[in-house]
Amino acid sequence: MAAPSSDRTATPVIFELGSEGRANRYVEPGEPLESFLPSEALRADLPLPNHSELDVVRHYTRLSQRTFGIDLGFYPLGSCTMKYNPRINDAMAAKPEFAQLHPYTPDAYAQGALAVMYELERNLSSLFGMAAFSLNPAAGAHAELTALLIAKRYFRDRGETKRDKVIVPDTAHGTNPASAAMCGFHVISLPSDERGRVSVEALSQVVGDDTAVCMMTNPNTLGLFEESIAAVAAVVHAAGGLMYYDGANANALMGNARPGDMGFDLMHLNTHKTFTIPHGGGGAGHGPIGVAAHLVDYLPTPVVVATERGGDASGAPSDRLTFRLDFDRPKSIGPVRSFWSNFAHAVRALAYIYANGAEGLTRVSQLAVLNANYLRVKIAEFLETPYAEICRHEFVVSAQSLKRETGVRALDIAKALLDRGFMAPTMYFPLIVPECLMIEPTETESKETLDEFVGALREIVSRAHSAPDELFAAPVTTVVGRVDETLAARRPDLRWEARAQQEKDPSTVKKVTKVNF
Amino acid sequence: MYAPHTDADVEAMLAVVGVGSLEELMRVPEAIALRDPLDIVPSLPEYQLARRFDRIAERNDGVGFRSFLGGGAYRHYAPPAISALVMRGEFLTAYTPYQAEVSQGYLQAIYEWQSYICLLTGMDVSNASVYDGATALAESTIMAINATGRRKVLVSRAVHPNYRAVLQTYCDGLDVEVDEVGYAADGTTDLAALEAAVASNQYAAIAIQSPNFFGSVDALPKKTADAVRASETVIIAVVAEALSLAALTPPSEWGANIVAGEAQSFGVPVAYGGPYVGFIAATKEHLRRIPGRLAGKSVDDSGRTAYVLTLQAREQHIRRERATSNICTNQAHCALIATIYLALMGRSGLRDVASLNCKRSREAATALSSIDGIDLRFNAPFFNEFVVDFHRPAAGVLDALARREILGGIDLGRYYTELRTCALVTATELTTSGDIAALATALEEEARGRAVV
Numbered sequence: 001m002a003a004p005s006s007d008r009t010a011t012p013v014i015f016e017l018g019s020e021g022r023a024n025r026y027v028e029p030g031e032p033l034e035s036f037l038p039s040e041a042l043r044a045d046l047p048l049p050n051h052s053e054l055d056v057v058r059h060y061t062r063l064s065q066r067t068f069g070i071d072l073g074f075y076p077l078g079s080c081t082m083k084y085n086p087r088i089n090d091a092m093a094a095k096p097e098f099a100q101l102h103p104y105t106p107d108a109y110a111q112g113a114l115a116v117m118y119e120l121e122r123n124l125s126s127l128f129g130m131a132a133f134s135l136n137p138a139a140g141a142h143a144e145l146t147a148l149l150i151a152k153r154y155f156r157d158r159g160e161t162k163r164d165k166v167i168v169p170d171t172a173h174g175t176n177p178a179s180a181a182m183c184g185f186h187v188i189s190l191p192s193d194e195r196g197r198v199s200v201e202a203l204s205q206v207v208g209d210d211t212a213v214c215m216m217t218n219p220n221t222l223g224l225f226e227e228s229i230a231a232v233a234a235v236v237h238a239a240g241g242l243m244y245y246d247g248a249n250a251n252a253l254m255g256n257a258r259p260g261d262m263g264f265d266l267m268h269l270n271t272h273k274t275f276t277i278p279h280g281g282g283g284a285g286h287g288p289i290g291v292a293a294h295l296v297d298y299l300p301t302p303v304v305v306a307t308e309r310g311g312d313a314s315g316a317p318s319d320r321l322t323f324r325l326d327f328d329r330p331k332s333i334g335p336v337r338s339f340w341s342n343f344a345h346a347v348r349a350l351a352y353i354y355a356n357g358a359e360g361l362t363r364v365s366q367l368a369v370l371n372a373n374y375l376r377v378k379i380a381e382f383l384e385t386p387y388a389e390i391c392r393h394e395f396v397v398s399a400q401s402l403k404r405e406t407g408v409r410a411l412d413i414a415k416a417l418l419d420r421g422f423m424a425p426t427m428y429f430p431l432i433v434p435e436c437l438m439i440e441p442t443e444t445e446s447k448e449t450l451d452e453f454v455g456a457l458r459e460i461v462s463r464a465h466s467a468p469d470e471l472f473a474a475p476v477t478t479v480v481g482r483v484d485e486t487l488a489a490r491r492p493d494l495r496w497e498a499r500a501q502q503e504k505d506p507s508t509v510k511k512v513t514k515v516n517f
Numbered sequence: 518m519y520a521p522h523t524d525a526d527v528e529a530m531l532a533v534v535g536v537g538s539l540e541e542l543m544r545v546p547e548a549i550a551l552r553d554p555l556d557i558v559p560s561l562p563e564y565q566l567a568r569r570f571d572r573i574a575e576r577n578d579g580v581g582f583r584s585f586l587g588g589g590a591y592r593h594y595a596p597p598a599i600s601a602l603v604m605r606g607e608f609l610t611a612y613t614p615y616q617a618e619v620s621q622g623y624l625q626a627i628y629e630w631q632s633y634i635c636l637l638t639g640m641d642v643s644n645a646s647v648y649d650g651a652t653a654l655a656e657s658t659i660m661a662i663n664a665t666g667r668r669k670v671l672v673s674r675a676v677h678p679n680y681r682a683v684l685q686t687y688c689d690g691l692d693v694e695v696d697e698v699g700y701a702a703d704g705t706t707d708l709a710a711l712e713a714a715v716a717s718n719q720y721a722a723i724a725i726q727s728p729n730f731f732g733s734v735d736a737l738p739k740k741t742a743d744a745v746r747a748s749e750t751v752i753i754a755v756v757a758e759a760l761s762l763a764a765l766t767p768p769s770e771w772g773a774n775i776v777a778g779e780a781q782s783f784g785v786p787v788a789y790g791g792p793y794v795g796f797i798a799a800t801k802e803h804l805r806r807i808p809g810r811l812a813g814k815s816v817d818d819s820g821r822t823a824y825v826l827t828l829q830a831r832e833q834h835i836r837r838e839r840a841t842s843n844i845c846t847n848q849a850h851c852a853l854i855a856t857i858y859l860a861l862m863g864r865s866g867l868r869d870v871a872s873l874n875c876k877r878s879r880e881a882a883t884a885l886s887s888i889d890g891i892d893l894r895f896n897a898p899f900f901n902e903f904v905v906d907f908h909r910p911a912a913g914v915l916d917a918l919a920r921r922e923i924l925g926g927i928d929l930g931r932y933y934t935e936l937r938t939c940a941l942v943t944a945t946e947l948t949t950s951g952d953i954a955a956l957a958t959a960l961e962e963e964a965r966g967r968a969v970v
Contacts, residue, residue, distance in 0.1 A: 010822040011621075014629050014860050023865040026596050027946050030872025033764050036879060037898050041734045043766050047636050050863035053598055060857055064607040066622030067614075071606030077615075084519050085610050088563055093788075094600075097574035102586040103790035104927050106919055109579030113789045116573060119558070126556040138648035138792065141833070141843045149690045178833035178843035182659075183690040187838040230548045256543045257551055276519070280603075280850025281623040282613035282645070282810065284792030300686070319572070334686035338589055338651040338679050338779065339790025347570075354569060357560025360518045366539040367520045367527075373542065374530040390534075390542065414616070424616050429834070446521040447530060473818075478618040480817040485617075488815035488827040492804065494642050496632040 011062055015496045018049030047498070066479050067281070068423055074449050078394045078426040078438025079173065079221055081251050081273035083368075086355065089276060089348035098347055103339040107324040113343060114323035117304045120350045121288075127361065128250070128267060129260020130290030134299040135341040140248060142336065143268030143287030144179035144215075149333045150266065150291065150298040151213045151242050152183050157331070160240065163212040167236075169198050171222055171430045173248060176215045185212060192432060196222040196387050200231045211241035218245065218262065219252050219392035221430045221438070223372065233263025242266060242295075250274045251442065252369055252392035255362030265292045275349035286345035297331040302340055367443035368393040371450060375441055378454045382461045386433055394440035396433050403435050408464035408471050410435040413457070415474040415482065420456040518560075583952045584924040585881070587902045587943025588730065589650060589677050589757045590793075593870065594946055595784040599857050608853060613810070613846065617825040618817075624824035627812035627849065630856045637762040638754075638776040639769025640798035645810035645847040650757050650779025651683035653795035654724060656842055657777040658684060660799070660806040661722035661751035662693060663841070669694045671720045671750075673706040675729035677757050678932035684724070696720075704733040704895025704904065708741045715748040724777075726755035727765065730932075731941065732878075732902035733895055734765060742772030753777055759796075759855075761900045763871040775799045784858030785851050794851035805831060808842030873946040874901035877953070881944040884957040890964045894939050902943035904929065904936070911940040914963060921959050 033042050051059075069075075075082035093099065101113055117135055124133045137143035148166070155163045166180035169190045177187040188206050193199040198216065207214075214236045218226045226232065233243045245259040245267035251274045253259070259267045271286040272279050279285065291299060302325035325340065356364060369392050376385055376395045384398045399410045414424035414437065426438040441450060464471055475481065522530075527539070536542045561569060584592065603609070607622070614620030614627075627645045634643035647653050658670050670688065672681055674697050681697070688695050698714055701707045706725055715723060723745055727735040737745070737752070745752055754768035756778030768776045781793040797807055805828065813827035833840040862870065878901045885905050886893045894904040907914045911928045918925035930937030944953070 011625065013625065013632070014856075015632060018863065023863065024596070024861060026594060026862065026866055027869050027873055030869040031876065033868070033872055033875065036872070036875035037734070037764065037900075041736070041765055041898055043762075043764065043770075046763055046864045046868060048633070048859065048864040048867065050865050051860055053596070053861060056857065056860045057598055057602065059860070060602045060626070060853075061605070063622035063626050064602070064605040066620075066625070067607040067611050068616070068619035069607045069610035071610045075612065077612055080612055082610075082612055086519055088566060090604070090609070092567070092570045095570065095574050097577040097580050099786040099788050100592070101577050101580045101789040102584060102592065102787050102924070103590050104586045104588055105577075105579035105789070105924060106916075109582065109919065109924075110577055110789065112573045112576035115576060123557050138652070139844075139846045141845050142648060142652070145690070145843055149686060152690060174832075174834035174837045174840070175843050175845050177838035178836075178840040181838040181840070182687075182843050184692055225545060227546050230546065255551075255555060257545045257549060261551070262549045278609045278850070279612050280609055281611045281620075281627075281853065282849035283846040284648075284794075284848045284851055285846050286792075333689070335651070335679060335682045336686055337683060337791070338649040338677070338793065341789075342791035343789040344786070344792060351566060351570065354558060354561045354566045355563065356518055358555040358557035360560050361555075361557065363518060363539075364520065366543055367522055369542055370522075370527065370530055370534070370539060373534040373536070377533055377535075390536070415618070418616060418619050423612075423619065426615075443520040443522075447526045475618050479621050480618055480821055480823040482818045483617040483823040483825040484815045484817065485825055485827065488813040488825045489830070492642075492811075492827060493814040494631055494804075494811055494827075495628070495635045 013496050014059055015049055017055055017059065018051040020050060022050045022052050024053055073421050073423065074445055074453055075423040076425045076439045076441055077423060078440040079248050081440060081442060083276055083442035084444035085276050085278040086352065089351045092351045093344040093347040098344065111323060114304050116350055117341060117346055118306060118323055120346050121304065123353050124269065124288055125290065127254060128290055129258030130267060131293040132296045132299065133288045133290045134303065135288045135346050136300045136336055137287040137289055138337055138342055139283065139285035140268055140270040140287045141175040141179060143289045144175055145182055146289050146300055146336050147244055147266040147268060148179055148183040148185065148213065150295055153298050153333050154295060155212060162210055165210045166212055167206060167214040169216060169220065170432055171220050172215060172217060173221065173246060176246060196224045197226050197228065198232055200228050200235060203232060204235055207235055207239045207241065209239060211236065211239050213242045213244050215244040215246060217249050219249050222387055223391035223395040224387060225392055229262045237263065248273065249393065252365055254365040255358060256365050260292065265295060271345060271349040275352045277345050277348045284342055284345065286342045297329065298333055300336045301329050301332045301334060302327045303329060364443050371441040371443060371445060375439060375450055375454065379457060382458050394438055396436050396438050398433050399435035399437065402461060402464055406464040406468045408468050410437050412471040412474065413437065413460055416460045416471045417456060418475040419477045422453060422456060579924060582922040582924050583955055585926050585942045585944060585956060586924050588927045588941050589679065589779060590787045590790065591758060591782045592787055592945055592947050593760065593782055595858065596861050598861060599784045599854055602857055603850060603854050614826060617823065621824055623849065624812045626853050626856055628814060628824055630852045631812065633856060633859045634796050634798050638798045639767035640776055641801040642804050642807065643796060643798040644807045645812055646852040647795040647797060647809055647844060648848065649793040649795045651680040653777035653797050654680045654753065654755055655684050655687035656808045657753045657775045657797055658722055659842065660775060660803055661753065663806055664751060664803065665721040665749065667719060667721035669696060669720050670722045671696050671698055671714055672724040673698050673726065675700045675706050675731055675735060676724055676726040676755055677730045680755060703897040704731045705729065705735045705897045712741055712744045715745050715750050718748045720750045722751040722753050724753040724755055726757060728758060728761050728900040731895055731904045732899040733897035734899065736766055736771040746772065751775060758782055758900060760871055760874060763867040764900065775803060780855045783855035785854050792848060792851055794848040794855055806841055809844040810847045870946050877944040877946065877948045878902060881942060881948065881953045884953050885942065885960065888957060888961050888964060891960060901945055902941055904939050905942055906939045908938050910937055915940060917963055918959055923956055923959055925956055
């Protein structure tokens with residue numbers, strides 16, 4: 001059935017495979033549903049195909065071979081922090097005592113899970129200088145929403161209801177303004193100065209008694225450290241506003257500087273970025289939120305609390321304490337998800353902290369920053385780097401002058417990199433840099449890999465001058481060439497349909513009719 | 518430490534950068550420099566790390582107990598072929614498939630997930646998944662608010678209490694008012710009250726769950742659905758136990774405009790509550806209001822079939838504060854688990870599992886209700902969970918059962934003061950006759966006061 005992975009023929013969707021008569025024996029045959037439920041409650045048909053296990057295994061193995069992950073190569077996706085995912089993390093999360101624990105298990109019989117959450121919470125609080133963390137939010141954007149709900153509740157409690165503005169630098173992630181809008185705030189976009197930073201003067205002009213929150217990333221999405229951060233925080237605080245730290249770039253800080261010390265009142269982490277949780281094609285993520293002391297009461301429910309001290313004083317804190325989930329928090333904004341946290345990810349994050357300790361985490365950030373600066377200096381030899389100074393764990397390059405000279409755009413460079421075995425950097429973000437590529441190597445890439453990447457980029461830039469058409473045609477080694485995005489958006493085809501499939505393409509009729517719906 | 522740098526590498530790279538040391542590279546203004554050492558656990562070599570987790574894991578005694586817990590998180594059999602496939606590094610370590618040409622496999626898998634969700638719910642379109650069932654309900658409600666311009670929503674008290682609480686949290690942020698409609702004596706939504714409420718023409722949406730939190734089949738009859746439609750209110754169907762879709766009338770047939778649900782049942786571990794995988798499916802007219810990712814089918818530059826993330830103009834990275842939602846992710850890996858589960862089970866397997874769930878839960882219901890002093894609280898048809906009334910505080914009964922290593926159900930008193938003598942009991946295909954007998958015996962002994970606990 002299946003062709004080799006390098007083959008460029010399309011792989012049929014799962015619905016075009018299978019046969020009515022097949023059935024896997026995962027469970028014993030059931031009795032007719034009419035024995036249990038009134039017929040008007042039952043559905044007439046269930047239009048799903050039946051497969052053999054081998055066909056399913058081949059199909060999804062083939063799809064995996066048509067997918068690029070970190071395990072296959074360098075993934076320099078700026079702001080997404082794609083580092084190696086240690087397999088011990090997954091092994092710990094898969095332990096049956098964790099994977100098979102039901103969320104409604106009474107606290108007394110789920111002490112291990114609660115210990116994991118408690119220990120992770122304490123370690124994150126120390127690492128980032130916050131009074132407490134909540135592990136509840138499911139992703140970074142979910143955490144931003146949670147934080148802004150906290151801010152809204154905090155100001156309402158203080159009777160400051162006219163604080164309806166959220167200030168967001170123009171370099172910020174798009175989630176920041178979108179999250180603010182979801183909480184009913186008005187978004188004020190703050191332009192960066194010529195050095196790519198927030199200017200205290202510009203900020204002072206927009207801050208006022210209607211300011212609720214100022215949302216910042218530090219280092220920012222240009223990879224630059226906001227040296228004036230203490231002054232920025234002072235301006236916002238003097239006006240009565242709160243400072244929010246977008247933790248997307250926390251891999252540049254761990255163990256070296258802390259958002260709490262910079263004056264941030266709220267923050268989130270993307271533990272799936274900084275703490276090596278595999279992102280699995282887009283999720284699940286994990287977005288713990290940290291708060292300063294005056295906001296702890298507002299954290300979403302439930303909160304893990306330590307209830308009593310046991311006798312044994314040896315080992316880690318979790319060995320000496322017992323824990324419970326506290327739902328009774330009168331000032332809390334309430335829950336933000338079905339259950340308590342993306343718990344399996346909390347296990348992975350804690351495993352990563354155990355593996356590194358304070359010293360290791362500190363060095364992780366140092367080496368991430370070293371790798372970024374090494375790449376920046378090497379790449380500056382042949383591509384524009386608009387902000388030529390020490391960067392943190394990521395930096396931006398611009399293909400603007402290359403485009404002017406050769407017609408080759410950032411997009412073409414990205415696609416040419418795919419042909420050379422590398423994932424492309426983030427493209428066209430942040431919006432303020434034309435023809436932008438944002439590159440983040442992370443600390444887990446070796447000098448050799450970085451040198452290979454520089455070599456590939458150098459060769460692409462040289463080809464832009466000698467044979468640009470080759471780059472416009474890239475990628476050519478992948479299972480498909482450039483995909484028509486306009487067609488996809490203009491005529492959305494978002495699901496397989498038996499009939500439509502047959503009408504559109506008579507050649508598939510034979511395959512489809514194998515499945516008897 | 519998983520960094521590959523040798524000391525020589527560090528020296529050579531620092532020299533290229535033109536900086537003397539790593540500390541100099543990391544320098545920040547004095548005012549915000551780190552002062553005190555961090556209070557972080559010391560690093561452990563990997564074998565000790567594993568041993569430490571062994572010790573922590575031992576404290577989760579509840580995992581070995583006989584369990585009748587459900588309520589939005591279900592223990593079902595997952596064939597090992599699933600984990601063998603989804604733990605492949607290509608799937609596990611990929612990011613959101615922004616570069617379509619090297620992500621065809623994942624994009625196709627997402628397209629298959631969207632197709633499965635549409636086939637199961639009977640809806641026209643599905644997104645690439647959202648965080649979980651509760652946030653799926655909240656995001657669906659925002660879709661309805663945007664579609665109607667109304668600022669009030671109505672939700673059945675028989676919708677999962679956690680989902681309702683999350684909806685309340687989101688609606689507080691948006692200054693949207695949430696009203697509730699009660700349940701009738703049989704454990705389904707009070708339809709007369711519902712019809713009276715929507716007649717006011719002020720609700721953006723009503724949210725109904727089927728099977729509802731009590732396990733009762735709670736689909737809207739045609740008359741009620743017509744009344745809701747006449748008031749131009751969006752019907753949101755909530756599905757917390759996606760396996761029920763294999764057996765019950767799909768929400769499309771009872772008039773749902775949007776279906777918000779949780780697909781954890783399809784092979785995703787219960788894992789103390791996460792990660793799970795929420796879904797949102799809708800009729801075509803709501804397509805451009807759906808939050809999050811969508812994978813679409815297109816062609817490449819040679820006309821070959823190719824998949825790509827599409828309709829991104831709705832999304833936050835382009836539209837910023839005017840986006841349909843702030844969501845910039847999906848639960849791709851969990852959705853992949855669910856997709857493979859559905860492929861392996863197929864129609865026959867899924868029907869078998871659904872049937873077994875009905876069967877075992879009826880066995881449990883019969884066994885419990887034949888005990889003196891214990892009754893079924895409601896009489897509506899149910900799928901795989903039901904409510905028992907102990908006629909004394911359920912919390913005490915469940916505590917006593919737990920001491921006998923039986924997790925007998927969820928104390929409904931934590932959510933409904935009027936049901937504090939009741940518990941939600943769930944049986945799935947993994948529930949054995951022995952489990953049911955042990956629960957019945959323990960309750961009988963409890964009821965007779967013979968047990969010393």
